[in-house]
Amino acid sequence: MFKVIKLYSIPARHTPSLVKYRSASQIPQLSSEKYKVKRKDFSTVQANDVNYFKSVLGEDRVLTEEDDVLSFNIDWIRNCRGQSKVVLKPKSTEEVSQILSYCNERRLAVCPQGGNTGVVGGSVPVFDEIILNLGLLNKVISLDDISGALVCETGCVLEKLDNYVRQHGLIMPLDLGAKGSCHIGGNVSTNAGGLRLLRYGNLHGSVLGIEAVKADGTVIDCLKTLKKDNTGYHLKHLFIGSEGTLGVVTKVAIHCPAMPKAVTLGYFGVENFEKVLQLYKSAKSSLGEILSAFEMADFDSISSTARILNLPNPISDFPFYVILETHGSDEDHDKEKLHRFLTNEMKSGLILDGTITSEPSKMQAVWNIRENIAPAGIVGTYLFTFDVSLPMKNYYEIIPKLRQRLGNKVNLVFGFGHIGDGNLHINVVMPEYTREVAELLEPYVFEEVSALQGSISAEHGVGFRKPHYIHYSKDRSALGLMRQIKTLMDPNGILNPYKVLPDE
Structure with a gap:
C-alpha cells in the first residue's frame, strides 16, 4: 500500500500566484500585442463551461474573478501576459482527465501551469487559454529508500521533495535556483538541468516513469520505477521536455541518489x-x-x-x-x-x-x-535572459560581442552558467523594454549560437518566446516529425498552443 504524504507548497516571493500588481506600470503588455500574435480558432469559455468545471472541482477551485486570475496570467520575470479568464485547480489525475476530455470536445485551449518559474513564457497563456494550475497535486506517493525510487504528484515543490528524501538518506538529482517554488512536473516538462547535472545527469536519465493525461483525457500510465524496462518505445521521453504540448504530466517516478556524507x-x-x-x-x-x-x-x-x-x-x-x-x-x-x-x-x-x-x-x-x-536582474528593471548551450571553447565569446553591439542602450550585459554542461545564461538588464533592443538581440543571439553548432535552449525550453527561432537548432525533417507527433497526441491542438512548435 502506498503511503501518501501531502506537501503543502508555499511559493517563493517572485512567484506570480502571490504577486499583487498595484499599478498599471507593474503589469506587462499583453503578449499577443507585444509579439503580434494572431489568435487561433479555438472556442471561447462560456458560462456553461464554467458551471461544468465547478461541478467537477467545486466552487473554490475555479477562479474567475479578474483580480484572482491576473497573477496567473503573468510570468515571474514580467515579460509575458495572457488573457485567461479562468484558472482551474485540480487535485487528482481523474479531475485533470475530466477537464481535458471536456476541453477537447469543446475545442477550448488549455495552458498547463506549475510553479510558473520559467523564463520563456511557456507556463502562461497567450490569449484566453484556460489555465490548468497543478499546484494542488502535491502528494508524495511512495519512496523506496533502497532503490532510491520516489513517486510523487506533479505539483510537489522541488525543495520540499529534496527535504523529504533527505530524511531517508537521499537527495533529488536536480537543484535549481527556483527550487523553493518550481514544481517537479514543470521540471520534467521542461527537462530542467540546474546545478547538479554535471554529477547526476539530466532528467532523461533520472526519470524512471511518468503518468500523463493526453488532450482527449486518456491517462497514459508509464509510472514504473524500474531502472531497466526495455519493452518497446520509451514513451516517458515524449513528455520530458515537451512543455505540456503533448500531455499534462500528473505523476513522476524519479531516481534519487544517495545523500553525500x-x-x-x-x-x-x-x-x-x-x-x-x-x-x-x-x-x-x-x-x-x-x-x-x-x-x-x-x-x-x-x-x-x-x-x-x-x-x-x-x-x-x-x-x-x-x-x-x-x-x-x-x-x-x-x-x-x-x-x-x-x-x-x-x-x-x-x-x-x-x-x-x-x-x-x-x-x-x-x-x-x-x-x-536572475531574480536580482528584475529588481526595478527589465530583463532579457537567454539560455543557450555552446561548445566550451566558445562559451563566453558572445558576451563581449553583445556589450559592443548594445552599448549604452542597456545597463548591463553579463554571463553565468554551468561550465560542466556548456550551458550559458545571458542576461541583458535595461530600464524598460524597448523594441529597438529586442531587435538587436533577436535573432542575433540565436544566429551566433547556431553558427557555433550550439543550441538556442539548454534547460529552460522553447516556450512561447522561441518557437520561431527553433529552426536554428532543429532542421526541417526533425520539425516535421515533431509536428506529426503533436498531431497524433493532440489533434485539436488544445494543449499549450503557441508554444514550442512554430506555425508552418
Missing part, C-alpha cells in the same frame, strides 16, 4: 575565461569522482547581485568567479583533495584567490549569490 564548496576568483576552462579541466582530473558542480559567473553577474540584494561576497572583486562543489563520503579526504587543488592552482596562477568551506551556512551564502543572479 560530505559536501565541500570552493569559491575562487579567476583572471580570465581561458583560465576558467583550464581550471575546469584541472578539476575534472584532480577531483573527478567527487566533483558535483562547476559554475562560472562573470564580475557583473556577482557584483550586481550582491549590490542589489545586499548579499556579502566572501572574496574580493575579480573578472570571473568559479563555484566548485564536491559530493563524497569522507569529509577529511574530500577537503584535503580540495585544499590541495586550491594550493596547486594558486601556485599555477589559475586561481587568484579563493575560499573552501564545508560549513552549511557559509556554503549557502555563496550559493545565495549564484542562485539570485
Whole structure:
C-alpha cells in the first residue's frame, strides 16, 4: 500500500500566484500585442463551461474573478501576459482527465501551469487559454529508500521533495535556483538541468516513469520505477521536455541518489575565461569522482547581485568567479583533495584567490549569490535572459560581442552558467523594454549560437518566446516529425498552443 504524504507548497516571493500588481506600470503588455500574435480558432469559455468545471472541482477551485486570475496570467520575470479568464485547480489525475476530455470536445485551449518559474513564457497563456494550475497535486506517493525510487504528484515543490528524501538518506538529482517554488512536473516538462547535472545527469536519465493525461483525457500510465524496462518505445521521453504540448504530466517516478556524507564548496576568483576552462579541466582530473558542480559567473553577474540584494561576497572583486562543489563520503579526504587543488592552482596562477568551506551556512551564502543572479536582474528593471548551450571553447565569446553591439542602450550585459554542461545564461538588464533592443538581440543571439553548432535552449525550453527561432537548432525533417507527433497526441491542438512548435 502506498503511503501518501501531502506537501503543502508555499511559493517563493517572485512567484506570480502571490504577486499583487498595484499599478498599471507593474503589469506587462499583453503578449499577443507585444509579439503580434494572431489568435487561433479555438472556442471561447462560456458560462456553461464554467458551471461544468465547478461541478467537477467545486466552487473554490475555479477562479474567475479578474483580480484572482491576473497573477496567473503573468510570468515571474514580467515579460509575458495572457488573457485567461479562468484558472482551474485540480487535485487528482481523474479531475485533470475530466477537464481535458471536456476541453477537447469543446475545442477550448488549455495552458498547463506549475510553479510558473520559467523564463520563456511557456507556463502562461497567450490569449484566453484556460489555465490548468497543478499546484494542488502535491502528494508524495511512495519512496523506496533502497532503490532510491520516489513517486510523487506533479505539483510537489522541488525543495520540499529534496527535504523529504533527505530524511531517508537521499537527495533529488536536480537543484535549481527556483527550487523553493518550481514544481517537479514543470521540471520534467521542461527537462530542467540546474546545478547538479554535471554529477547526476539530466532528467532523461533520472526519470524512471511518468503518468500523463493526453488532450482527449486518456491517462497514459508509464509510472514504473524500474531502472531497466526495455519493452518497446520509451514513451516517458515524449513528455520530458515537451512543455505540456503533448500531455499534462500528473505523476513522476524519479531516481534519487544517495545523500553525500560530505559536501565541500570552493569559491575562487579567476583572471580570465581561458583560465576558467583550464581550471575546469584541472578539476575534472584532480577531483573527478567527487566533483558535483562547476559554475562560472562573470564580475557583473556577482557584483550586481550582491549590490542589489545586499548579499556579502566572501572574496574580493575579480573578472570571473568559479563555484566548485564536491559530493563524497569522507569529509577529511574530500577537503584535503580540495585544499590541495586550491594550493596547486594558486601556485599555477589559475586561481587568484579563493575560499573552501564545508560549513552549511557559509556554503549557502555563496550559493545565495549564484542562485539570485536572475531574480536580482528584475529588481526595478527589465530583463532579457537567454539560455543557450555552446561548445566550451566558445562559451563566453558572445558576451563581449553583445556589450559592443548594445552599448549604452542597456545597463548591463553579463554571463553565468554551468561550465560542466556548456550551458550559458545571458542576461541583458535595461530600464524598460524597448523594441529597438529586442531587435538587436533577436535573432542575433540565436544566429551566433547556431553558427557555433550550439543550441538556442539548454534547460529552460522553447516556450512561447522561441518557437520561431527553433529552426536554428532543429532542421526541417526533425520539425516535421515533431509536428506529426503533436498531431497524433493532440489533434485539436488544445494543449499549450503557441508554444514550442512554430506555425508552418
